Amino acid sequence: MSDTTQLWVIIIALGLGSFGMRFAFLGLVGDRAMPEWLLRHLRYTAVAVIPALVAPLVVWPTATGGEPDATRLSAAVATFAVGYLTKNVFAAMGVGAAVLVTLSALL
Template sequence: MTGTAELWIVIVALGLGSFALRFAFLGLVGDRTLPDWLLRHLRYTAVAILPALVAPLVIWPTATGGTPDPARLTAAVATFAVGYLTKNVFAAMGVGALVLVTLGWLL
């Protein structure tokens, strides 16, 4: 276990780093017009975050000890297919959840 002083140094350093990162975008760039190429790239940020968060839970699920689970893989494929075909995030998440719960219950 680390000492109390070391713990507080880490907490304060992480807080300052988080503040600096947010201030760089909100405080320094917040009132300026961004170039079109940067705005075009920033549009894809939200699209990339959800798969990056979900992929490890599908490929290496902790609930199964890291082995791929057919229910999770099928739900991921169904979610991707519905999202691609309908372009509706809520429909895709709903179908994926329904497939995961149904296959979890059946298997």
Template sequence: MTDTTELWLIIVALGLGSFGLRFAFLGLVGDRAMPEWVLRHLRYTAVAVIPALVAPLVLWPTATGGEPDATRLAAAAATFAVGYLTKNVFAAMGVGATVLVSLSLLL
């Protein structure tokens, strides 16, 4: 366990760093028009971040000790297929959740 003073120092330092990063974009650049190439790359941020957050949960789930699980892989495949075919995020999430719960109960 760390000392209370050290813990608060770390929390304050992280808070200042987080504020500095946000201020760099919102405070310094927020009122200026961005170049087209920057806007084009920013459009793909969510498309890149969401799979990066989900992939470890599917491929190395903590619940199974880091071993891939057929239930999670099937739910991910169903989610991807429905999302690709329908272009509807809510339908994809609903089908993925349904497949995950259904297979968890059956297996």
């Protein structure tokens, strides 16, 4: 940033935009029931967002300079397998973390 004024303008604009998006749902629609079709689609938000956040960290990790890493790929596969088989998020995270730590120590 070349100027602190420009930085503050950006921070305030992002804050107002964030407030506006939240107010649209909470302030304007918060006291009314949402349509069933919208509620049905909102159930899939986490399923769509979480893989989009995790996939780049597994496929192009910053720790390895953007190169795929067998340790992280193995931990991701183990996490997915345990999550799919047990339907338990905490078990999947625990196994994934254990595989990541174990393989990092061994390799």
